[in-house]
Amino acid sequence: MSQIPISALTQVADYFKVLSELSRLQVLCALKDGAKNVTEIIEETSLGQANASKHLKILTQAGIVKRQSQGVSVYYQITDPMIFDLCELVCQRLKIQLQEQSQALKDLDGLRQL
Amino acid sequence: MSQIPISALTQVADYFKVLSELSRLQVLCALKDGAKNVTEIIEETSLGQANASKHLKILTQAGIVKRQSQGVSVYYQITDPMIFDLCELVCQRLKIQLQEQSQALKDLDGLRQL
DNA sequence: TCATTATACTACTATATAGTGATATCACTA
DNA sequence: TAGTGATATCACTATATAGTAGTATAATGA
Numbered sequence: 001m002s003q004i005p006i007s008a009l010t011q012v013a014d015y016f017k018v019l020s021e022l023s024r025l026q027v028l029c030a031l032k033d034g035a036k037n038v039t040e041i042i043e044e045t046s047l048g049q050a051n052a053s054k055h056l057k058i059l060t061q062a063g064i065v066k067r068q069s070q071g072v073s074v075y076y077q078i079t080d081p082m083i084f085d086l087c088e089l090v091c092q093r094l095k096i097q098l099q100e101q102s103q104a105l106k107d108l109d110g111l112r113q114l
Numbered sequence: 115m116s117q118i119p120i121s122a123l124t125q126v127a128d129y130f131k132v133l134s135e136l137s138r139l140q141v142l143c144a145l146k147d148g149a150k151n152v153t154e155i156i157e158e159t160s161l162g163q164a165n166a167s168k169h170l171k172i173l174t175q176a177g178i179v180k181r182q183s184q185g186v187s188v189y190y191q192i193t194d195p196m197i198f199d200l201c202e203l204v205c206q207r208l209k210i211q212l213q214e215q216s217q218a219l220k221d222l223d224g225l226r227q228l
Numbered sequence: 229t230c231a232t233t234a235t236a237c238t239a240c241t242a243t244a245t246a247g248t249g250a251t252a253t254c255a256c257t258a
Numbered sequence: 259t260a261g262t263g264a265t266a267t268c269a270c271t272a273t274a275t276a277g278t279a280g281t282a283t284a285a286t287g288a
Contacts, residue, residue, distance in 0.1 A: 017134035
């Protein structure tokens with residue numbers, strides 16, 4: 001029945017999994033305006049060094065960021081700005097859901113007055 | 115520094131987390147062409163009954179699907195087709211990455227001939 | 229060469245959750 | 259009202275992974 005092969009769906013799920021951690025989204029936000037080295041990323045995200053390093057590895061392996069040594073430090077940058085489109089779509093959706101909830105609350109409040 | 119508040123980013127991460135499981139994507143695919151009841155969903159996805167029920171609850175709580183009792187059975191349907199846009203974007207990206215990898219392999223192969 | 233700084237890796241703990249069998253609940257029917 | 263089928267929930271196990279302390283490696287400068 002499923003037209004889409006499991007293997008493809010698994011890859012999509014894995015991609016979403018990379019984006020499903022607050023810490024990694026924080027790293028991506030830190031890189032939104034351009035490349036930064038690990039120290040800068042740590043400062044901006046308040047992640048521990050080892051932890052930041054681990055997340056950067058995961059993001060690199062997923063092809064979402066790109067690693068570039070420069071002297072003693074390592075610069076990371078976004079490979080694919082598409083991820084911000086993804087986030088934007090999700091944000092819009094969450095906003096709509098909030099509005100609907102708020103409207104439902106109002107309706108409920110109206111009911112109470114009967 | 116981070117313009118985006120942690121709380122908003124957390125919600126985005128949570129939304130991605132819901133989409134980061136193969137089983138849940140399978141359920142969503144099963145619902146792509148319209149509402150189905152739990153039995154049909156189980157048949158199409160080969161998930162266990164308890165497991166399917168759990169995933170349907172998670173998808174419902176995330177506002178991605180909608181639950182509707184109809185007699186003895188319960189029908190679920192997609193609330194927001196936007197998720198398929200998300201999947202499509204990710205698929206496109208994965209395709210590009212595959213192409214790049216394939217090209218890199220070719221380049222490596224060319225190198226070998228020198 | 230030694231010291232220092234930046235980054236990565238290893239080993240570990242704690243937590244979250246996917247999957248599953250058993251049970252509960254609910255709607256319908258004989 | 260008892261029985262049946264559909265769905266949800268509970269309790270449990272197994273697994274994955276986020277965070278962290280400590281250590282290793284690599285580049286630079288004294």
